[in-house]
Amino acid sequence: MKTQEIKFKNLNKNYSILIGNNILKILPNKIRSLCPKTKKIALIFDKKIPSKYKKSISKNLKKYELLIYNFKANEKTKSLKSVNFLLNKLLSKNFNRSDLIIAVGGGITGDLTGFVASIFKRGINFINIPTTLLSQVDAAIGGKTGINSSYGKNLIGSFSQPKLVISDTSFLKSLKKKEMVCGYAEILKHAVINDKNFFKWLKSNTKYILSYETKKLIYAIKTSCRIKLLFVNKDVDEKNLRMILNFGHTFAHAIEVKNNYSKNITHGEAVLVGMILATKLSVIKKVCNKKVLKDLMEIYTENNLSYALIKYKNPKAINSLIPYLKNDKKNNDEKINFILLNKIGKTTMPNKYKISIHELKKNIKRFTQC
Numbered sequence: 001m002k003t004q005e006i007k008f009k010n011l012n013k014n015y016s017i018l019i020g021n022n023i024l025k026i027l028p029n030k031i032r033s034l035c036p037k038t039k040k041i042a043l044i045f046d047k048k049i050p051s052k053y054k055k056s057i058s059k060n061l062k063k064y065e066l067l068i069y070n071f072k073a074n075e076k077t078k079s080l081k082s083v084n085f086l087l088n089k090l091l092s093k094n095f096n097r098s099d100l101i102i103a104v105g106g107g108i109t110g111d112l113t114g115f116v117a118s119i120f121k122r123g124i125n126f127i128n129i130p131t132t133l134l135s136q137v138d139a140a141i142g143g144k145t146g147i148n149s150s151y152g153k154n155l156i157g158s159f160s161q162p163k164l165v166i167s168d169t170s171f172l173k174s175l176k177k178k179e180m181v182c183g184y185a186e187i188l189k190h191a192v193i194n195d196k197n198f199f200k201w202l203k204s205n206t207k208y209i210l211s212y213e214t215k216k217l218i219y220a221i222k223t224s225c226r227i228k229l230l231f232v233n234k235d236v237d238e239k240n241l242r243m244i245l246n247f248g249h250t251f252a253h254a255i256e257v258k259n260n261y262s263k264n265i266t267h268g269e270a271v272l273v274g275m276i277l278a279t280k281l282s283v284i285k286k287v288c289n290k291k292v293l294k295d296l297m298e299i300y301t302e303n304n305l306s307y308a309l310i311k312y313k314n315p316k317a318i319n320s321l322i323p324y325l326k327n328d329k330k331n332n333d334e335k336i337n338f339i340l341l342n343k344i345g346k347t348t349m350p351n352k353y354k355i356s357i358h359e360l361k362k363n364i365k366r367f368t369q370c
């Protein structure tokens with residue numbers, strides 16, 4: 001299967017997202033064409049990346065002066081402290097704006113490295129090589145970079161597009177099932193908010209995605225990226241339409257912060273919970289009917305994804321999330337700005353459903369009745 005290419009096109013920036021299996025060999029040629037003045041390359045590897053990939057990438061770039069750093073990627077190290085450390089590394093090695101930073105890792109590595117690249121001397125060349133399913137379908141697409149704060153997730157960041165994204169599915173074979181589920185949650189979200197035909201396809205093909213079937217994976221990644229770019233291209237700076245991509249994330253981010261970014265629940269598992277809670281809220285607000293919730297739940301039950309929901313079946317657990325909903329990025333006043341679901345393939349518009357804490361608390365019991 002040949003390399004798939006999707007293009008990000010905007011007034012200020014154009015770049016390609018390349019998707020395929022065993023395609024890392026194209027990296028040196030791409031650097032020569034996109035960054036011809038580059039002499040130094042900082043390779044920021046997620047520590048979990050298998051050593052064979054680290055050796056192969058480093059060997060292919062041996063003509064450059066390399067700075068190699070192995071980053072222990074987790075939600076707690078996605079911080080200002082790590083940003084400061086990397087900036088000082090680059091400054092000490094006298095990197096300039098025509099040089100290059102490459103992130104090789106999951107969404108945390110890409111988000112942090114992209115943020116560093118965006119602020120280092122007001123912008124240095126950046127290439128993202130996402131290595132998890134989650135980062136290939138979500139974090140690496142759209143130019144959102146950022147780090148966490150004790151007040152919430154991704155509250156410090158910038159919008160900065162890379163020079164190139166290379167999504168090589170060979171990396172995914174080293175992932176555990178839990179990490180595949182994490183990425184699948186975003187694929188499902190993209191189908192739910194925009195494409196009912198893709199949703200139908202997922203009903204039949206989810207089992208193949210979660211068992212690493214290459215052709216199905218590449219199709220799912222490509223379709224998912226196209227959906228995300230539909231929103232990004234219309235609203236690069238997330239002022240309006242792009243907020244729809246946060247369907248399910250208001251609850252999901254609250255779950256993550258409440259659990260102090262614990263390994264016990266991944267981002268994707270939190271999104272799986274968040275989408276169901278957001279759909280239940282949509283039913284409560286009479287924005288969609290119960291059949292929509294039933295259709296969504298079928299995918300969960302048929303593919304053993306319901307385990308993520310168990311903890312949030314009682315009112316007390318849902319109520320405990322409320323204090324953490326207030327700091328969501330979509331909020332622009334005292335109310336919580338929810339993206340709700342009309343039907344599979346269509347959501348409500350941003351800022352249409354702003355719900356007060358009082359109203360949310362009043363409806364907590366109804367979540368368990370849907």
